[in-house]
Amino acid sequence: MFFLLRTAFWVSVLLMFVPFGSDPKSAGPNAEDRAAIDGMAALAAAGATISDVSGFCSRQPGACDVGQQALKMVGERAAAGAAAVQSYLATNKAAQTSTAPRPTATTTSAADSSASRNTLTTSDRKPAWRGPAA
Incomplete structure (x- = not known):
């Protein structure tokens, strides 16, 4: 119940400072009425x-009683x-720390990269068989 009161208080404080009715033709209070409202009032x-x-x-x-039960239910769900x-978050963090350490960035030499190129055979380079078009 106290939470609702605090929330209502802060919303009302916020609404006092938000400029509503800035249009002079609006149905809101005019400048004289706004000036009559002071902080103490x-x-x-x-x-x-x-x-x-x-x-x-x-x-x-x-x-x-109903409000108290509703707040209790909201609190339990929260x-x-x-x-x-x-x-x-605990299982995600544990999974990250239990896995193998992250590999560090290593530079590959030109010989290592050229050894991994052109490894396909001529049979690998042939296109796959396709049946006759219907």
Whole structure:
């Protein structure tokens, strides 16, 4: 429940600073109304909202119980997902460290590269047989 309150608070703070209604013909508040809203008034309104929300569970215990169960389920799923990612990363890291060390880059000499060229025989160079075209 506290997570939802914190999230709502930070979203409302974000929305105070995002410029909405910059068009003068929009239906948003005009410059005079925006100037009338100061930080202290907004903080007082937020405090009143939090005090009202804190009494919500006493007024609606069923809704709080359902919300608590939903948050518990989301938390369990998040923990299971984090455990799955952690085990995947651990097995991936273990597989990388348990394999043979990576070969270092070596330079091949011209004799080694020329020895591997032209190794096909004449029968290898003949095209494959194809039947008559239908």
